[in-house]
Amino acid sequence: MDDLISKARDFLKEKVMRTPLIFSPKLSQLADVPVYLKMECFQQTGSFKVRGAFFALSQLPDPEKGVVVASAGNHGLGVAYVAKQLNIPATICVPATVDEAKLNALRSYKCEVKVFDVPGFDAAQKLAIKYAEDEERPFLSAYDDDLVIAGSGGTIGLELLEQLPSIQGAITPCGGGGLPAGLAYVLKKHKPRLHFACAQLDECPALKLSLEKGEAILEMPPSQTLAGGIEGGMGKRPFALLCNRVDEVLLLTEKELYEGVRFMLREHQVLIEPSSSAAIAPLLFQKQKKLSGPTVLVVTGRNLGYDALWGIMKDGN
Numbered sequence: 001m002d003d004l005i006s007k008a009r010d011f012l013k014e015k016v017m018r019t020p021l022i023f024s025p026k027l028s029q030l031a032d033v034p035v036y037l038k039m040e041c042f043q044q045t046g047s048f049k050v051r052g053a054f055f056a057l058s059q060l061p062d063p064e065k066g067v068v069v070a071s072a073g074n075h076g077l078g079v080a081y082v083a084k085q086l087n088i089p090a091t092i093c094v095p096a097t098v099d100e101a102k103l104n105a106l107r108s109y110k111c112e113v114k115v116f117d118v119p120g121f122d123a124a125q126k127l128a129i130k131y132a133e134d135e136e137r138p139f140l141s142a143y144d145d146d147l148v149i150a151g152s153g154g155t156i157g158l159e160l161l162e163q164l165p166s167i168q169g170a171i172t173p174c175g176g177g178g179l180p181a182g183l184a185y186v187l188k189k190h191k192p193r194l195h196f197a198c199a200q201l202d203e204c205p206a207l208k209l210s211l212e213k214g215e216a217i218l219e220m221p222p223s224q225t226l227a228g229g230i231e232g233g234m235g236k237r238p239f240a241l242l243c244n245r246v247d248e249v250l251l252l253t254e255k256e257l258y259e260g261v262r263f264m265l266r267e268h269q270v271l272i273e274p275s276s277s278a279a280i281a282p283l284l285f286q287k288q289k290k291l292s293g294p295t296v297l298v299v300t301g302r303n304l305g306y307d308a309l310w311g312i313m314k315d316g317n
Contacts, residue, residue, distance in 0.1 A: 001146065001149070001150060001154065001182075001185055001241075002189075004146060004147070004150040004154070005150045005154035005155065005157075005158065005182065005185075005186065007150070008051075008055045008147075008150040008151040008154055008155050009154075009155045009158050011054075011055055011058060012051060012054060012055060012151065012155055015054050016043060016044065016050055016051050016054060017042060017043055017044065018159060019038060019039045019040050019042050019043065019159070020039050020042070021036045021037070021038055021039070021160070021163040021164060021296065022036065022037050022039060022268070023035075023036055023037075024036065024037055024267070024268070024297075026263075026267050027280070027283050027284075027297070030283050030284065030286075031283050031288075031291050031295065032290075032291070033168075033169070033291045033292065033293055033294060033295055034293075034294045034295070035283065035294075035295050035296075035297065036164060036294065036295070036296050036297070037268070037296075037297050037299050038156065038159075038160060038296050038297070038298045038299060039270070039299050040156065040298060040299055040300050040301065041270065041271075041272050041273075041276060041299050041300065041301050041302035042302075044081060045074070045077040045078050045080075045081045045105075045303075046074070046077065046105075046301055046302045046303040047074035047077065047078065047229075047276075047300055047301030047302070047303060048074075048152055048156065048179060048298070048300050048301065049074040049075045049077065049078035049142070049152065049301075050077075050078040050081055050082065051078075051151045051152045051155055051156070052075075052078065052145075052147065052148035052149070052150075052151035052152035052178060053075065053078030053079045053081070053082045053140075053148070053151075054078070054082045054085075054151065055147055055148070055150065055151030056140055056145060056147035056148050056151060057079065057082045057083065057086055057088060057140070058086070059147055060088065060138065062138075063086065063088050064089075065089070065136075065137050065138060066083070066088050066089030066090055066091070066137060066138075067079065067083070067088065067089075067090050067091070067137065067138055067139070067140050068090075068091045068093065068128055068131060068132035068135065068137050068138070068139050068140070069090070069091070069092055069093065069128065069139070069140050069141075069142065070093045070094070070121065070124050070125035070127075070128035070129070070139075070141075070142065071092055071093070071094055071098075071121075071124075071142055072094070072095070072098060072102075072121045072142075072175075072228035072229050072231065072232070073094065073098050073099055073102030073103070073105075073106070073228060073229070073303060074102065074229055074300075074301050074303060075142035075143075076092035076093075076094060076102070076106050076113075077102060077105055077106060077109075077303065079092060079111075079140065080092055080106055080109035080111045081109065083109075083111055084109055084110075084111070089111075089112075090111045090112065091111070091112040091113075091114060091131070091135075091137075092106055092111055092112065092113050092114070093114045093116060093124055093125075093127065093128035093131065094106070094113065094114070094115055094116070094124055095115075095116055095118050095119060095120055095121060095123060095124035095222075095228075096115060096116065096117050096118060096119065097119050097120060097222070097228065098115070098228065099226070099228060099273070099303065099304065099305050099308060100305040100307065100308070101303050101304055101305035101306070101308075102303050102305075103115070104305075105303065114128075114131070116128075119222040120220075120221075120222025120223065120231060120232065121175075121222075121228065121231050121232035122218075122219045122220060122222070122232045122233055123222065125232070141176075141178075141235065142176060142178065143175065143176030143177055143178030143179075143181075143235045143238055144176060144177075144178070144235030144236060144237050144238065145178070145237070146237060148178050149178050149181050149182040149185075149237065149238065149241070150182055151182075152178055152179050152182055153172075153178060153179040153180060153181055153182020153183035153184070153185070153186070154182035154183070154185065154186055155182075156179070156182070156183055156298065157182060157183045157184075157185070157186025157187050158186055160183075160187065160296055161186070161187070161190055161191075164294055164296060166293065166294045167187070167191065167194065167293075167294050167295070167296055168191070168193070168194055168195065168291075168292055168293030168294055168295065169194060169195040169196070169197070169291050169292065169293065169294070169295035169296070170183065170184075170187055170194065170195075170196050170197070170295065170296045170297075170298065171197045171198075171199060171250070171279050171282060171283075171288065171295065171296075171297050171298070172197075172198060172199070172278075172279055172297075172298040172300070173198075173199055173200075173229065173230050173275055173276060173278035173279055173298070173300050174198035174199060174200050174206075174207050174230060174249075174278075175200075175206075175229055175230040175231060175232055175275070176206075176232060176233065176234060176235045176238060177206075177207065177234050177235050177238025177239060177241075177242055178235065178238055179298070179300065180196075180198050180238070180242060180246070181235075181237070181238035181239075181241040181242050182241075183196075183298070184196050184241065184242055184245035184246060185241050185245065188245045195247050195248070195289070195291065195292065195295075196245060196246055196247050196248075197246070197247060197248040197249070197250055197282070197288055197289075198242070198246050198248075198249050198250070199230075199249075199250040199251075199252060199278035199279060199281070199282055199287075200230055200249060200250070200251055200252070200278065201223060201225055201227050201230050201231065201251070201252060201253075201254070201257070201278070202251040202252060202253055203223045203225065203254075204220050204223050204225070204230065204231050204232065205249070205251055206220050206232065206233050206234040207234055207239075207242065207246070207249055208249040208251065210234045210239050210243075211243060211246070211249065214243075215239070216233070216234040216235060216236045216238075216239035216240075217233055217234050218233040218234065218235075218236070219232070219233040220232055220233050225254055225274070226254070226257075226258075226273075226274045226304075226308050226311075226312070227254070227257050227273070227274040227275040227277075227278065228275065229273065229275030229276070229300065229301060230275040230278055248288065248289060250278075250282045250287045250288055251287075252278055252281050252282065252285070252287065254274070255315065256281045256284070256285055257274040257275075257277040257278060257281055258274060258277070258312045258315050259277075259281060259284055259285075260272070260274070260276075260277025260278070260279075260280035260281035260284060261273070261274055261277050261304070261309075261312050262312065262313065263277075263280060263284060264277070264280060264299075270299075270302070271302050271304060271309070272299055272301065272302050272304070273301050273302060273303055273304040274304070274312070275300065275301065276299050276300040276301045276302070279297040279298050279299060279300070280297060280299070283297070
């Protein structure tokens with residue numbers, strides 16, 4: 001993975017934003033250690049996913065065939081953005097439960113968008129894989145792919161080591177596992193004692209269950225959630241990288257994720273989506289073990305529709 005991550009970093013230097021690392025006074029007070037936010041929500045498409053998408057699409061052996069992807073929204077947005085830059089045909093497959101803001105943004109890129117009448121990411125991914133096979137086009141996983149892992153979590157990890165050399169802890173949302181797999185690989189290699197935690201929706205704890213079983217649980221039942229980015233099963237490759245590197249899995253309720261969204265608006269005047277809140281909410285509700293030093297929370301995305309945001313804000317009154 002080392003060569004692949006280095007290659008991804010060099011390739012992405014002029015392609016994506018080196019996102020800022022900002023100090024959070026309130027979260028630092030709650031955790032009793034310095035807490036910083038890695039603002040991946042500031043990326044061009046509103047999430048970290050553009051990193052892995054750019055690197056992976058740049059390596060396609062036959063770009064004219066294009067690519068098919070399944071997405072809860074953010075991976076699709078990353079692929080749609082990059083496909084337009086590289087003039088590559090892209091078909092984005094999403095479930096009927098996709099957030100309205102993400103769907104509207106996808107359609108604005110003029111790529112082919114297929115909305116499958118199924119609930120949840122895993123069901124949409126099955127249909128997307130079959131569609132790719134029928135069309136004889138490559139399928140690009142949102143997380144179970146070394147290029148995606150290197151481009152996303154791998155490059156973020158290298159940036160964090162440069163931005164905060166004293167880093168001793170990291171908390172990141174976890175869905176299929178691509179982001180935390182690359183991030184843990186880099187951080188644990190350079191900082192073996194670093195405390196690495198993944199946060200998941202309590203109704204969809206794929207990583208926790210995979211660790212208990214000793215193998216990746218590839219599918220989970222669909223959840224009624226606004227945190228589509230952390231719904232669904234675990235990837236085989238991410239699990240192989242994570243199983244000996246993750247120190248703690250934190251589980252959060254839907255309402256706890258909503259509080260993280262409200263917190264970021266109130267304290268930092270930044271809009272984030274509920275799946276991104278999985279990095280914030282553990283500190284608000286004291287879910288994590290006691291932190292020992294400077295800790296980074298990866299704020300993964302900001303793509304949230306108005307109606308969903310309005311519901312979250314009313315829920316807090």
